[in-house]
Amino acid sequence: MKISTLSIGDELICGQVTDTNAGTIASLLLVEGVRVQRHITVGDNEPDIIGALSELGRVSDAVIVTGGLGPTADDVTSLAAARATGRRLVINEDARAHVRRMSGKLNNLIVSPLNDKQAMIPAKSALIPNPTGTACGFQLMQNGCHMFFMPGVPSEMIVMLRETVLPFILERVPLKRVIRSISLNLFGPCEAEVDELLRGIAQPEQGLTLGICVTFPWMKVTLRSEADNADAVAGLLQPAAETVRERLKEYCFSTGDVSMDETVAELFRTSSLTLSLAESCSGGLIAKRITDVPGSSRYFSEGAVTYSNEAKIRLLGVSAELLNTHGAVSSECASAMAEGIRLAAGSNLGLAVTGIAGPDGGSEEKPVGTVFISLAAPDGCRTKRFRFGGSRDEVRTLTAWTAIDWLRRYLLKQDILFNVNN
Secondary structure, three states: OOOOOOOHHHHHHHHOOOOOHHHHHHHHHOOOOOOOOEEEOOOOOOOHHHHHHHHHHOOEEHHHHHHOOOOOOOHHHHHHHHHOOOEEEEHHHHHHHHHHHHHHHHHOOOHHHHHHHHHHEEOOOOOEEOOOOOOOOEEEEOOEEEEEEEEHHHHHHHHHHHHHHHHHHOOOOOOOOOEEEEEEEOOOOHHHHHHHOOOOEEEEHHOOEEEHHHEEEEEEEEEEEEEEEHHHHHHHHHHHHHHHHHHHHHHHHEEOOOOOHHHHHHHHHHHOOOOOEEEEOOHHHHHHHHHHOOOOHHHHHEEOOOOOHHHHHHOOOOOOHHHHOOOOOOOOHHHHHHHHHHHHOOEEEEEEEHHHHHHOOOOOOOOOOOOEEEEEEEOOEEEEEOOOOOOOOHHHHHHHHHHHHHHHHHHHHHHHHOOOOO
């Protein structure tokens, strides 16, 4: 079955709102072994909606539409659907009763003639129930193509999709393929390096594909296998995933939807080690990420944002002589900060960062993007200089990611990956 999706809304094409509906629909169908063939986004413009419905209707067995079913003047999807399919727009009494019933339940809605607009659907359409909102969806057939229309509110759409649209479609797919995927998350290498490391793993002729998606500053590698049965899928997917892990080695920090921060949190929970932070250029960003994970109080002792030299001296015990000799952005200062916060907090580990995030403040010797990261531990202090590119926010983001990745590697006993006192 050839399936297309259509998202409608000025807020989507103007960039005010990110369209999550299209991705949700595609992913839920994929789990069931059905692929979306194409997708179109248009604004709240009747001719554009009519054109998109006509185009997709010619090449699809089913079109799933979201958006434009509200009560306001710019919600023209129902009218456009009626005109695109040569139907009259009529009041559906069941839909009108639903609007009144839901308006009463939601309390904050006032029933007015405007709400009747949500009950107007193309003639000879079937309602799609909406258990959580006022606007019912509707379904119609046009020239052999099933068309489904649902509200654009994601929380409403997904319920209607699961309860009505997906079951209808799946009943009409005679031979569903088994499609499964495994995603691995990595940090450190560039995209070209990852592509080279994973060369030859994909076997598209056998139903095994590999994709690399860059989401600054990390990447996701997705393996997808498609076959007639689950055993065949597993036979392709599992060995390929093991090969990917072996080739990526220390770059891979998690699988699925597990974040770097969650990975590090779990490692701390199983290690019984404690952590303290001393941040300069990152301004507390690392502490925020650490404490964003529930339960971090079990291993995170404290953090200090020592932006000025005076704060480094007063709170961390960094000597004025060291700062005068080497500067606040130096290997020596970073090491002193890490040792100082570790001593002050009484923690097992002390992590410190200091650098020049920009856009000003750089020099020929220490240009913008120069960052020193130091990790003080019972077995020594590791410090390294980095040169990060990009805007101020990007430098700070890369600093936080790299620092947290250092924690991950240390907790995994990958000390060999560090260059000590570099």
